Amino acid sequence: MTTLPETTALILIDVQQxxxxxxxxxxxxxxxxxxxxELLGHWRARGRPLFHIQHRRERPASLFHIDGPGFAFKPQAQPLAGEPVLHKDVNSAFIGTDLEARLRAAGVTALVIAGLTTDHCVSTTTRMAGNYGFETYIVGDACATFERTGPDGRHYGAEQMHDIALASLHREFATVVSTREVVAALA
Structure with a gap:
């Protein structure tokens, strides 16, 4: 990655409480x-297009219930007035939203994706972005996930889940990059 074209958008996925x-x-x-x-600050300073994705659930017991505290954005990714916020009900930010239409209308050709969680909504959105033909970058150090237990009861640590998700995406659906690389490519 040397430079990112002006037609690159930042997509922040589910950075929620x-x-x-x-x-x-x-x-x-x-x-x-x-x-x-850090990504968001550099992106805003350059006036590049960005989209905040917010997961929501109607079920009152859900951590993502629209009236619950978990629905709120974390302070590090709080949208500013006028920044687009798209609400999704499934893993992909492209399903049930007008994200693709907004990106196409804005002339966006490349995406930089970060957020939570690496192996769920970030991965699903990244896969679809690649399938839709966007030049896609996933910022590995600006994503995180949790430990998981497989169907056979085997435990997988959070770092292992994160690393495997990134390895599965790299060179197939996206290019895995670091925050440092993205910031340098914006300069």
């Missing part, structure tokens, strides 16, 4: 939100 709940278990990359804030 719900992921602070201890029920998720152990998490990797405690610095993800700081990296997201």
């Amino acid at each position: 719900a992921f602070n709940d201890p029920s998720w278990g152990a998490r990797n990359n405690p610095d993800a939100e700081a990296r997201i804030a």
Whole structure:
């Protein structure tokens, strides 16, 4: 990555308070939100297009219920007035939203994606972005996920889940990059 064209948009996925709940278990990359804030600051300073994606659920017991505290954005990714916020009900930011139409209307050709969680909504959105033909970058150090238990009861640590998700995306659906690389490519 040398430079990012002016037609590159930043997509921040589900940087929400719900992921602070201890029920998720152990998490990797405690610095993800700081990296997201760094990306967002540089992006805003250059006036590039950006989109905030917010997961929502109608079920009152959900951590993402629209009236619950988990629905709120984390302070590091709080949208400013006028910045687009798209609400999704499934893993992909492209399903049930007008994200693709907005990107096409804005002439966006490339996407930089970061957020929570690496192996769920970030991965699903990244896969679809690649399938839709966008030049797609996923910022590995600006994503995080949680430990998981497989159907056979086997435990997978959060770092392992994160690394495998990135490895699965790299060179197939997107290019995995770092915050430092993205910031340098914006200069």
